[in-house]
Amino acid sequence: MDNGDELPAFFPKKNEKEPNMETKTPEFMPTAQDASIPIEGYDDPIEVGSKKTITMDELSDDEKSQLIVKLYKQIKENEVKLDDTINSDFVVEPIANEIYKAKGLDTIVRYISNDGEYHKLDFHGSSFYLKIKDNELMKTTDLERSLYNENEEL
Numbered sequence: 001m002d003n004g005d006e007l008p009a010f011f012p013k014k015n016e017k018e019p020n021m022e023t024k025t026p027e028f029m030p031t032a033q034d035a036s037i038p039i040e041g042y043d044d045p046i047e048v049g050s051k052k053t054i055t056m057d058e059l060s061d062d063e064k065s066q067l068i069v070k071l072y073k074q075i076k077e078n079e080v081k082l083d084d085t086i087n088s089d090f091v092v093e094p095i096a097n098e099i100y101k102a103k104g105l106d107t108i109v110r111y112i113s114n115d116g117e118y119h120k121l122d123f124h125g126s127s128f129y130l131k132i133k134d135n136e137l138m139k140t141t142d143l144e145r146s147l148y149n150e151n152e153e154l
Contacts, residue, residue, distance in 0.1 A: 006020060030077050030129065071086075085103070089139055090135055090137065090138055090139075091137040091138065091139060094111045094114075094137055095111065097111065097112075098111050099144070099145045099148050099149075100137045100139065100142050101139070101144065102130060103137070103138050104134070104136045105136075107123060108123075108140060108145075108147070108148045110152075111137070112127065114132060116132075117133075118130065118132060124151065
């Protein structure tokens with residue numbers, strides 16, 4: 001489109017290759033509503049009479065829940081998880097009654113105490129332990145702390 005001597009964003013030149021919106025309508029672009037996600041086991045439509053169609057109304061509640069579970073599993077399988085933690089995210093000396101994140105469990109917890117070998121943690125009234133040497137306690141954000149406190153009040 002550009003031979004390098006002009007900035008096309010600011011100074012477009014007359015070029016026959018570029019679409020002219022006044023005379024030529026742009027090609028149809030599909031939207032998110034037009035897209036369909038293929039689901040294993042449900043790719044083939046169900047035959048109703050001579051036509052092959054399926055609607056959600058024709059499915060039983062069990063079939064709908066199975067469909068949702070299959071879709072969820074496919075989404076989770078394709079999910080990319082990045083571990084962006086750095087050394088400063090970990091807590092060296094935790095403080096009693098502070099809220100931390102148990103990394104291995106991916107859970108926000110309240111720190112209770114330690115006995116030299118294990119950290120005693122509390123999750124809304126349920127106590128559990130993590131080995132101190134595994135260094136699994138991480139700092140939490142303000143949002144994570146406020147959500148934990150809100151859920152604790154419920």
